[in-house]
Structures are given as C-alpha cells and as structure tokens.
Amino acid sequence: MRWNVDVRTFREWAERKDKSPTPKLMSLDEAVKRFLRNGAVVAIGGCLYSRTPMAAVHEIIRQGFRELTIVRNLAGFETDLLLVSGCLRRLITSWCSPGYAWGMSRVLRHYVENALAEFEEWSHLGIGLRLKAAAMGVPFLPTFSMLGSSIMERLGIAEMTCPYSGEKLALVPALYPDVAIIHANRADAYGNIQIDGYTHMDKDMAQAARHVIATVEEVVDGDEIRRSAERTIIPFFCVDAVVELPFGAYPSECWGRYEADFSHIASYQQRVDERGIEGARSYVSENITGVSSFMEFLSKVGVEQLLGRVRAFRNVVA
Amino acid sequence: MRWNVDVRTFREWAERKDKSPTPKLMSLDEAVKRFLRNGAVVAIGGCLYSRTPMAAVHEIIRQGFRELTIVRNLAGFETDLLLVSGCLRRLITSWCSPGYAWGMSRVLRHYVENALAEFEEWSHLGIGLRLKAAAMGVPFLPTFSMLGSSIMERLGIAEMTCPYSGEKLALVPALYPDVAIIHANRADAYGNIQIDGYTHMDKDMAQAARHVIATVEEVVDGDEIRRSAERTIIPFFCVDAVVELPFGAYPSECWGRYEADFSHIASYQQRVDERGIEGARSYVSENITGVSSFMEFLSKVGVEQLLGRVRAFRNVVA
C-alpha cells in the first residue's frame, strides 16, 4: 500500500516530545542542522507569496540537504530554488508556478518532464486534508473532492461508501511531515506562535509534523502572548525551534508587516527567461550559497527596498 | 438506520440560502418566531456557563415551543429551564449538570429517569465531530474516541477499518441542526460574527445549521469588522438573524465583558433543592414567562448586579 499511515509511530513522535515550557530560541543555522535530514519530508508553511519561510529555504540550500520531499499546497519561486540546488526529489502539492504573472515554471518543467523530480499532485483541499487528518490524529479524512478525477486514479486513493448516507467518498490519507517550517508574525521563546491575517494551513501543518521550526518577525515576552492568547494558533508543545528573523519571508509577504516584492521575483524570472536553469542557478549562487546568511542576502537587497515593502503593505490596507 | 445523514437535502439548505449581504437585524421575538418550529433540532452555542444564549432560551420558553431536540456539548442550568417548561423532548449532549458546585441536576434526573425526556449521550469530542462533519459538508468523521464503550454500543455508531493503517475507527455521523443559536461579542448587521476568548464549538455549529440566530453584545459597523477580519469566525452568509442584546448570556458569562453570576444560579438551585421541579417552575414563571422580555428580566436582576459581573471579569483577567 503506497499510503501506509502508521499512526502508532507518528503518535509516538508527539508522545515523546519534551513538553516542558523551555526556551527554544536558536539560530536558523542550528535549527535547520538539528532537525533536517537528507530524505526528510519537509512541509513549508504559508502559501505561494504569503509567509514563505524563505530564510529557512535559503538555509536548507546552503546546508546542502538532498532527496527532500517538499510538502506545500501552492508552491512557487522557492521550489525552483530547491530544484536547481539539487535538494528536492519529490514535491507534494496541488499547484506549482512562479505565479500568475509568469505562467509555468520553466525550472519545474525541466525537472519533472525529464523525470529528475517527482510531482505528486493532489487537489488543494486534498493537501489540506492530509495535514488536517494528521493534526487530528486520525489516519484519514473523507471528502467529495477528487472523486472521478485522474488525480484520484493516479494516486490510488481509497474510496468508501458512507454507512449512514450511502454516498461515495474519497478517503485522504494523513501526511505527517518530519519537519514543518513556518514563518509567523510573533512567538514567545517557548514557541507559542501567533499569525496575523490569513493562516493558510500552518496550524494543521505544525500539529501534524514531528518537528516544527518557526521563524518569526518578532520574539515577544511570554506575558504578551498571555495577554493575547486568542491569537495563538500553535501551542509551544508542538514547536522545537524559534528563530527571530525580521523579513524572514522576503521576497514573499508577511501580512501585517510587508508586501511581497514582485520586482525581486521578476528579476529572478528574467534570469530564467534568458538563461533557463543556469539563470536560476546564478540566482542561487549570488543570493544564497554565495552569502553566509539570510541577513547578508537582506543586506544585498537593501534597506530602501525592504522599507518600501513595509510602506507598500500600509498603502494597500489603508 | 438511525443515523440517516441525508447530505443532499442538508446541502440544499446552504445552496438555497440568500447569500446577499443584506442587514439581518431584528428583534429576538421575531428571530425566534421566524426560525424555530415545534420538533426542531436546536443547537445552543457556548459551553456550560460560557456564552449561553440565555435570552434566546428565555424567548423559546416564552413562545412555548414543544418537542425540541436540544444539541449542546456541555449542557447546564438552561436545560432545566427548557425541561420544566415542557419545551425539550431530547437532549443530544455529552454532559448535563447545573455545574460542579451542585452536582447532578434533580430536574434532569426526574425527566430522564421517568422517561419524560431522552438523553442521547455522546463523548464531548463526539458532539464536536458531529457538528464538524456537517460544517465540513461530509456525512461522517472518524475518531478513536468512543471505541469499545457503552456509548458507542448504545448509539449503534458504525466502525470501520482504515484502508491505509489497518486501524479500527468509530465513524461519527454528521449532525445538521435546524437552528443554531449563538451568543457572541459582536457582529455587523450582515451577520459577520466575532467571538472574543474561547470559541468552543460555535463556528462549526453555525456552519452546520440550516438557520443561525446570533445574539450579540454589540452590533458594530461593517467597517469595524473589515478592520479586524482576522477575528471573524462566522461569515454573514451562514447567518439569518442578528439581535443586539447586551448581557444576553446572563447569568452565564461572556468573555471580555462579564463573568458568570454563580449567585444567581445558586439561588435558582436553592429553589430546586427546596421544592424540586416546582421550584424550577417558580423560577421560570417569575423570570421568564412572567416577564415580557429579557430586558425586563435584566431589570429585575438590576444594574448593580450586572455591573458587578463586569467588574468581576476585569478583576479576574487583571
């Protein structure tokens, strides 16, 4: 069975976790080194241009992990970077493109059409239900999505007849990532995480995964979290590492802080249009492997550009 | 099959709803008259002493509905009132008691032990999953809860073997209430509802039900909702009636506004201790059927008492 969901083993991940409220602040370098492995299943939080934990993606590339399975509902620009860096073997997604303005990803096409990487395609809700089932602690969830489609046929998803209604339903198997990487607005040192604006699938992803790395715009005092407990969406006992990284999602957006920098993505895309895979690789070597840290990348981007994105955010919501 | 879940019919409820953003402000009297029927399945929001839509419970009693099925995960004091008023025929719940301080409900015992009312018992998560399945638009959800118990055996819940994991799971049938009644902190006139503090099961309940009546502490301008969209948990297209009713949960609490008034519940309980069912009926005739509106009841309670509860809330969170 392709979708063997060993709930007992996956539950042990949660049972064995140290649940004492201890500070988990560390450097991104350390967090990625400690929790990633070659061949790991890594879920990337946010959605397309929104709260992509880009600093962590850079760090994964810099540390040179191989044979990763990446889980992301709508995958974008970051997938190109992971592909051309040789990190990514399998993409579990519902959609991958640099975005509306640029159509299909030339990089993705090269890797998938030449069978250099696997594209495991689900519906959007399909990805959501895989993570939600794991977050809920059950091996599957039922849905009407994907019935009758080639997606269902290719994946070999089971179907059943509901004993109460007599209706047919697709059963979506749980997906338990080895690591979930989330970029959020704020957290305390213990890992109580708050996200402003749309939360996408980050809550379920964190609850489903074995390890959670959270990069955050701001680490705040525990008392501040306790004063606004309604906004916490991931509790500390799910989280393994908290890394303070302002602009850690750049060039994607972080709601409440800065808008996405489409000009940066466009300049990347121009390299690809002109030089294909090599163009993408040149972006990686200049901006990721050629620098020592995400901070150095941000410095190259420049203060003016970053603050412009902050202004742009305020301009949109005004 | 006892748990026939006709998803097609229930889906039509949602499909046929008028989804234009039109103002839905009305009096409680009108809302209850318009959406309740004798024999209806009515889900009551909040949990035990928290955000019980007490004004609406009073109104149901005043309008004299009969043969209701009440759905509430943890049911309290309000169940006694509905029972002695002859409104309630079946209670779908996981737990019913006036609360820790008073132990078992003498009123509930009388009605259930004499088979004058039916107590349909689920686990707490069982009630949650029934509403969540309906909210998600699927006829069931799987869980490990209730397996092996007499609860499962009595209810005749189906079980299945997961095709992926080989594990046994209980399948909880969806529950689609005819009406959900929610008490919330605020809404705009269109029915975009915001709840402060714990949300209990109100989100799923509203999404599951055919009709939603929301009583709120405060009706606010639509712009205020749009400025704090992250806090909205029920969208306007689920909602049929918005009723502004400050202190509409009294004597239960409304987080962010006032603490529960346990002295009020204690004085009710004293009547029951002294005079049993008749004691409970005397409470109803004095405070509900003997007054013309919830406002008159609140007036009897008095400003000093109400403001004391506001102070008490502030005192706890301080």
Added chain:
Amino acid sequence: MLSHERNFTRSELLAVMTARMLEDGKTIFVGVGLPMLAAALAQRLHAPNITIIFEGGVIAPEIKPGMLPLSTNEVRAARKAVMLPSIDDVFFYQQRGYIDYGILGAAQIDKYGNINTSVIGDYEKPRVRLPGSGGANDIASTCSRVIVSTFHEKRRFVERVDFITSPGYLHGGNTRREAGLIFGGPYKVVTDLAIMGFDEESKAMRVEAVYRGVRIEEVLENMGFRPIIPDEVGEIEPPTDEELKILRSIDPDRVMLR
C-alpha cells in the same frame, strides 16, 4: 463578430462575457486573472451584491482598481475582507454548499466539460508539466455551479483531455453522479466566441449562443470535437462601452488584460 467592428481585445471580451454570467447576491469562488476581473466588473454592473471568495482564505474583499492581486493569497486580495478563514475552511464552505459559483480556466477541456491543467502527454514523463489543480479540482467537485472561462482554441477544446484534473461530467450521462460527485458540475463554458452549456441527458457540450457577428462555423473550426448545435442558437450583444470602460478602469495597467 467582424473584427473591424471590434473595439476590445479577446481578454476584454472574455472578461465581460464571464461577468454577465454572474448572478447578483451570490457567492463566487474566484481565481486571479480574468475570473477576478469578471467578478469585480459584475460587482460594478448588474451584481453589486456578489461576494468574492479567494482560496487563500479571504471572504468578501474589496478589490481596489489598479491594485490587483497576483495571487489569491496576498494582502491585495485580502483588502477590506470581512473574514480571513484558513484555506481548508474556504473549501469546507464550498463542500457544505455555501459557494454558488466557481470560475475555472482550462488548458484542455473536453466535450463533457472535464478540465486538464496538469499534464499534456503522459503523466509520468509529460510533454508539458502544467501548474496543476490548485483549488480547481475542489471547485469542480463541490461548487454548486462551475463556469469555465477560456479562449476558444482547437488545442484547448479536445475530444478527450489527457488528464482529468477537474471533473466535468466524466463520460457523460450519469457517470459524474456514479463516481460520487453528487453536487454541482459544469454549468456554462464562456469563450471569446460563444456561450456553451451541457445537454441535460447526454451531458455533452452544446452551443447555446454566439456573440453577434460570430458564425457557428467559426465556433466549430476552433474546437477539436463537435459540440451539439441546437436548432436555435442565440445571439449575444458585444461588450457595451460602459462594460469596457469599467473593466479598463479596474485594470488600468493591463496587468490581467494582457
């Protein structure tokens, strides 16, 4: 219509015709690009009370003309929304029956309204790896009414799609329901030449109306299969000056009106 009469582009035509299909007072599951323009246009014309819903987790945003989002998951898409639910929740509203219309594009669409946005050629080693379903499969599976909005091109309208990303009526007749898809199904196909629907029995695509000046032969020449042509095919008026004016004011920089 004859090209010398035209004072609009194909994109503008498609956006206007799609907008006209949207009923006032309904909830619309919208993607970026022409669907978003169509919904924003309808809101400013005959349907002020439609509600836009984005899969990124946005209910009822106010899209600002000239500030169009490039995705359904960004601050421009969420501007002045009344609610920002999780992505799953948006799809649950849909599965529950709260979303009336969904608008889909298509790389390929076949005579039963099945849509392919996944692969051209073989799945394992495709000739073209397209972006994939996104929310399209979910919309096609559980939205009440699906409008397919696409250019009328032979390479798109194929006898049989290479891959059913988003199910239409599958093999026609009752096969959609038999697969368990008891809700929804393709409602209309809107192109830059015609409006098509589906035969009630066979579920095969049927031309319902062409735009003024379009010959039925032109419709057929640009399709890889022959749709049903009823005895009476309606004729639809071209975009009005008002429609075009408002449409262009929504996207003055022609970000989406490419």
Added chain:
Amino acid sequence: MLSHERNFTRSELLAVMTARMLEDGKTIFVGVGLPMLAAALAQRLHAPNITIIFEGGVIAPEIKPGMLPLSTNEVRAARKAVMLPSIDDVFFYQQRGYIDYGILGAAQIDKYGNINTSVIGDYEKPRVRLPGSGGANDIASTCSRVIVSTFHEKRRFVERVDFITSPGYLHGGNTRREAGLIFGGPYKVVTDLAIMGFDEESKAMRVEAVYRGVRIEEVLENMGFRPIIPDEVGEIEPPTDEELKILRSIDPDRVMLR
C-alpha cells in the same frame, strides 16, 4: 492511617496523592474539582513545568489561589492562558498524542478500570441519571496516561460497571486494543486509601501501595471486587505539612476541598 493521626480530610488526602503522581514537564488534561487542585498543587511542589489543559479550550492557564473556576469553560479557568483553542482542537491535540496525563473521577469503576459516569441501573430508565461523559470518554480513549482519582468506596469499586462511559481495559487482556483503542489506557487509580495499577497481562486492577497506617483489609473491605494483591505492597507517606499548607492556600475558601 489511624484517624487520630490525621490532620487532613479525605479530599485533601486524595488531592495530595493525585498531585504526587504528576510528572514534571508533562501536559495534563484536567477537570474541575480535585484534579485541578492536584495539578495546581503539583505545580507548586515537584512539578513547576507541568502544563494544565482544560477541555473548554484553554492551554497553560495560571490558576489563581482563592479564585478557582467552577468549570473548565470560564474566565477563571482561562486566566493568563497562552492559547484558547476550540474544544475540538483540545481533543485533537490529545488524539494526536500531545497530552500526557488525564485525570478522571468515577461514579463506578470496575476491575479493568472501566468507568461509569452515565447511569446507575438500566440505560433507558435509569435509577440514577448521572451527568455523563463530558470529555472523560475521550480522555480514556486517547490520552497517553489516565489517572483515576476517586474515593475508595464499595459502591464505586464494582465488579462490572453498569455502563462503560470511559473505557479502561474492557474485559482485560488484549480486549482494549482489539476494540481499536491502540493508545493509552488506565495508568493508576489513586484513592484515599491506596494507589493501584493494572497487571500487565490480565489488565486486572492491582494494589501497588497503601498509605501509612492503612491495612490491606481496609482496602479490600471498601471494594466490590477483589483486586490483585502482590506479595509486596508498598507503603506511602501521608501528606506532609508543606503539601497541606500549599493545598489549603490554593483553595482557602474550601470550594473544592469539601
């Protein structure tokens, strides 16, 4: 222990002994009454890093002495919490494996640790309709370790419960796992006389230790079935003055120490 030695009530004894069972650094699913007192006490003694979780939707509140909540769904229970999830979410954390300990009471408990809090007598027309499961069934089904904390009384410790509200080891042996309950199970039974566990093979209740001064006969006289008595039964020290002092300071008005 001999009653003339005792400077504490049965409730106090039960609260202290339950508190001692809680391991530091763990998450604890707690109800109101003695379980809450036990958790609050443990936090102030050997287990400062335990996290209290209430089913009403509260993670890590700071319970204020003298301001004890009467339910798990109220502002006093949520004071200074770090998160206020929905009720379902709390149970999903548990089903996922994030909750280490749950503390349950019992109107009836049998030799395999099955608990009844639903009905005494026949279900349809019960002699006593009790409040019901609440979250107890869920805790018994999916929490990692369940501690049952109850007074040691013959009417509570019965050969077979009238109704299995919250499953223990069902009919003993492997029957719990065979029913599909692959996680957790009763860990300890703490009473005002003894600490009991369950035999690894048969899953029958077994006395592990009695409190200093309690005779094993006293334990057996107050049970409706005979538990396993191993050759060596441990002896446990009575509550210390410090434990009692702190316990009483948490509930100075004796709201729960009744």
